[in-house]
Every structure is written in structure tokens, then in C-alpha cells.
Amino acid sequence: MIDLYPLAGPLLFRFDPETAHGLTIKALKSGLVPPARGKDEPALHTRVWGLDFTNPVGLAAGFDKNAEVVDAMLNLGFGFVEPGSVTPRPQPGNPRPRLFRLVEQRAVINRMGFNNEGLEAFAQRLERRREKARRAPGIVGANLGKNKDTADAADDYVIGVRRLAPLADYLVVNVSSPNTPGLRALQGRDPLRALLERVLEARASCGLSRNPPLLLKIAPDLTVEDKSDIAAVALESGIDGLIVSNTTIARPDSIPAAMRSEAGGLSGAPLFEPSTSVLREIYALTGGKLPIVGVGGVATGEDAYAKIRAGASLVQLYSAMVYAGPAVVHRIRRELAELLRRDGFRSVAEAVGADHR
Numbered sequence: 001m002i003d004l005y006p007l008a009g010p011l012l013f014r015f016d017p018e019t020a021h022g023l024t025i026k027a028l029k030s031g032l033v034p035p036a037r038g039k040d041e042p043a044l045h046t047r048v049w050g051l052d053f054t055n056p057v058g059l060a061a062g063f064d065k066n067a068e069v070v071d072a073m074l075n076l077g078f079g080f081v082e083p084g085s086v087t088p089r090p091q092p093g094n095p096r097p098r099l100f101r102l103v104e105q106r107a108v109i110n111r112m113g114f115n116n117e118g119l120e121a122f123a124q125r126l127e128r129r130r131e132k133a134r135r136a137p138g139i140v141g142a143n144l145g146k147n148k149d150t151a152d153a154a155d156d157y158v159i160g161v162r163r164l165a166p167l168a169d170y171l172v173v174n175v176s177s178p179n180t181p182g183l184r185a186l187q188g189r190d191p192l193r194a195l196l197e198r199v200l201e202a203r204a205s206c207g208l209s210r211n212p213p214l215l216l217k218i219a220p221d222l223t224v225e226d227k228s229d230i231a232a233v234a235l236e237s238g239i240d241g242l243i244v245s246n247t248t249i250a251r252p253d254s255i256p257a258a259m260r261s262e263a264g265g266l267s268g269a270p271l272f273e274p275s276t277s278v279l280r281e282i283y284a285l286t287g288g289k290l291p292i293v294g295v296g297g298v299a300t301g302e303d304a305y306a307k308i309r310a311g312a313s314l315v316q317l318y319s320a321m322v323y324a325g326p327a328v329v330h331r332i333r334r335e336l337a338e339l340l341r342r343d344g345f346r347s348v349a350e351a352v353g354a355d356h357r
């Protein structure tokens, strides 16, 4: 592929991060970014939840909050994309500034607070996409959040599931954003059990011939007890998988003093170790029975491979794209295929959880 990011990147970095993101979405929507899918090596093909992924590298939630650039991102080489988080009603999110680059650390801090155009706009875009003859191939999930002012969180997730179950290849219940008050408390054993029961019931009530897999996205900032509770509830509830992890509220020593006090979730390189370690633990606690999407600090094929060996069936990224542009996806695919070959794995699936054996 021709990589234009060495030109576009420095230009975008002259704007504040949120303006740069808005410009990126506009460029993608208007077709200014040329498609560059490339060919996926057969070893990268993988089947999870009965869905065929041409490669295991996905775009994490938060980049395309309103499902505006699903095809454009698939056309850049992602095996799957996850628009959202979407909330039932539109909401503005937190006041700006709320997005910060930590260039030297290859990291991002955000406290967006689920800014989005709401469920109806999101669903209609997916509906229109379904009608298009020329859709990009690839898997499209939908990541669900709750409105800030909704008292009973489960109500919002149920609304999201009912509207999007017929439109998405998989659904994500996101209870791990640090920027919506009270959200992460839903990861506790009893609230989680009650929430998952209600969303699974909502999915069943859609009467679809094929239910989209339902995944739970968790935070990296969890106690030993939290993790074992989540693993137990995930297994007993009958959900289909987990996404590990969202951003962290921790501030590792590498984060400069001026940025330490910015509230929000930290993502990118400093999140790699902590999120991979939670992934490893959750894989062990669930005995490898639930497919896990590994996310947090993935920027190279080696990072993706490490997540897979720790127990991820698929990986996702967001922050690495800010610094390396979409070419990062091609690089990861190429390097990952090489690493699998080097270690004698014929497929991604063969390498999942290899560190545990």
C-alpha cells in the first residue's frame, strides 16, 4: 500500500487531537483515503463464534462512535471494526478539552464521556449499509454504552441490544469506560450477573434465527476478587466472550507530571503490559472456554502475537493508529504471519493461549 500518513500525520498533529480526529473521520467519509485492504495470508484467517475473520486485527471502539466509517476502515485492512460506544439517546459528552496526546509515550488520555449521536442515527447507518451492494468484506460489531443520566443502566443496554441485534455481527456490553460515573461498578459480581441476565434475555426476545455473540468489555483496573468474579459470572451467564481491556485510570511512572492529573482513561503503549496481564489472568480463570479479544497498546505484530499467546483469539487497536496511521494494520498483519510461521503455528487459532501450555 502507499502510506500517506508520513505526510498526513504531521499535518494532523498541528491540530488539537479532537479536531484532528474530526478531520480524519471527514476524510474517511468523503473517500479521500484510498482503500488499501491488501491480501490476507491464509494463516491469518480465523473463525470465532462461527464468524469468519480474514485477519484477527480489529479497530477498537471509540474511533467510529457513530458508525460513519465502517466500510472505509474495513477497506484499510482491518479484519473487523467495532463502532460505538453508542447510547440510546444522543449526548454531548464531557466539556473539551477531553482528548490528549502523549507523543513520547505513544499514548492517549481521553475523557470523552460517550459523546455520540445516539442509537437511532447509528442503527440507520448500519441499515443503509446493509442495503448497499458494494460493502467492504469484514465483521462489524456494535459497542453499547449507557446515557450518563440513566438511573438503571440495564435499561439502556437492553434498548441497544433490541435495536442492534439484527444489524451487528456481534454486540459488546461496555461496562468499563472510566468516563461515565458509576459505570465500572457494573463489573461487580451481583450487578454484573443481573445486567447480563437482562441483556441476554433481550437478545433472545429478538427472535432472530442467529443470535449475534454477546461480549463484555472490561477494565484493566480490577482487584483479584473482581477478576475471579467476572470470570465466574461470564461463564455461568452464557455470554459468548470478553474484551480485555478498556483504558486504565492508573498513571504509570512513564507519564509526565503535567499529564498525570488529567482525568480519564490512558491507552496506547503504557497500557500494553497491564492489559495483557489481565487478559492472561482472565484466560486462565475461564479455562480458555470463552474467546477473548485482546486490546491495549497493540502497535506491532509482536504485540498482537503476545496477546494471542496470552489467550486472545482476536486483537484490536486504536491509539497506535494515531501515531502510525492505518499502515500499522498492514505491518501487524505481515509481522504476525511471520511470527506464526517462525514458531510453527499454521493458524492464529493454534497459537491462542500458547503461553499457558
Ligand SMILES: Cc1cc2nc3c(=O)[nH]c(=O)nc-3n(C[C@H](O)[C@H](O)[C@H](O)COP(=O)(O)O)c2cc1C
Pocket (backbone or CB within 6 Å): 060, 061, 062, 063, 065, 084, 085, 099, 108, 110, 112, 114, 143, 174, 177, 217, 245, 246, 247, 267, 268, 269, 271, 295, 296, 297, 298, 316, 317, 318, 319, 320
Ligand atoms: C479517544 C478514545 C475513545 C474511546 N472510546 C471508547 C468507547 O466509546 N467505548 C469503548 O468501549 N472503548 C473506547 N475506547 C477504548 C478503546 O476501545 C481501547 O479499549 C483502548 O483505547 C485500548 O486500546 P489502544 O491502546 O489500542 O488504544 C476509547 C479509546 C480512545 C483512545
